[in-house]
Amino acid sequence: MNNQTQREIVINEYNPHWSTMFQHEAGLIQQHLAENCLNIWHIGSTSVPGLVAKPIIDIVVAVKDISRLDSDRDCLQSLNYMAMGEHGIQGRRFFWKTPQKRSFHLHIFEENNEEITRYIAFRDYLCQNPHVANAYGAIKQALAKQFPNNIDDYVTGKDSFIRSISYWAGVA
Numbered sequence: 001m002n003n004q005t006q007r008e009i010v011i012n013e014y015n016p017h018w019s020t021m022f023q024h025e026a027g028l029i030q031q032h033l034a035e036n037c038l039n040i041w042h043i044g045s046t047s048v049p050g051l052v053a054k055p056i057i058d059i060v061v062a063v064k065d066i067s068r069l070d071s072d073r074d075c076l077q078s079l080n081y082m083a084m085g086e087h088g089i090q091g092r093r094f095f096w097k098t099p100q101k102r103s104f105h106l107h108i109f110e111e112n113n114e115e116i117t118r119y120i121a122f123r124d125y126l127c128q129n130p131h132v133a134n135a136y137g138a139i140k141q142a143l144a145k146q147f148p149n150n151i152d153d154y155v156t157g158k159d160s161f162i163r164s165i166s167y168w169a170g171v172a
Contacts, residue, residue: 007151009144012055018046022057025104028079029061036069038062038111043119045140048126052137057104060119066110069093081106089115118171122162125169132168136161 022042030037044058045051063069070093076083080098087094091113097104109116126133136158143157166172 008149009147009151009154010054011052011141011144013052014048014050015046015055016049018042018053018055018057021103022047022059025057026059029059029076029106032076032079033061033063033069036063036065038064041116041120041123043107043123044105045126045137047123048133050130051126051133052141056102059104059106060116061106061108062111062113062116063108064111066091066093066108069108076106091115118166121169121171122165125165129168132165136165 019042026040026042029040039062041047041060042057043060044056045053046055046057069075074083076095081095081104082097084094084096086092089107091109092115093106093108095106095108096102097106107115107119126136139158139161143154147153147157163172
């Protein structure tokens, strides 16, 4: 097992401060990316009121020119972000903040990338359908209990439900 697989999975009750944390971080990211930054959204479970979540704020960013980001891979280093390349999604630039105790994940795409739409539609569907969000939360809690130190199996366990939500949201 690698370090990624062995990371402890902690699921917390919804924290209303996650929104404030996102807003603060989004301001810092906007400053660092400057005119290349077009928009920033709070995504993932921490963006859905009432949903249990790993206490990591997921942020998606649309930029004008991804090659500008590639030519300055350290542009977010002063904010303690570590560049991880595409990290499994073509066209994405993935960063995590403070790897020892992750607090933020950045998913950066060039404008009009369909993955941006997918992330936002997924979030919006959960916000508009609390019963589905609660079911998703129950699955996450059960998987975290079953695989407390194996993020790969935790993620795999959520996959079919996530695909169902994406289908219902019209972005499958």
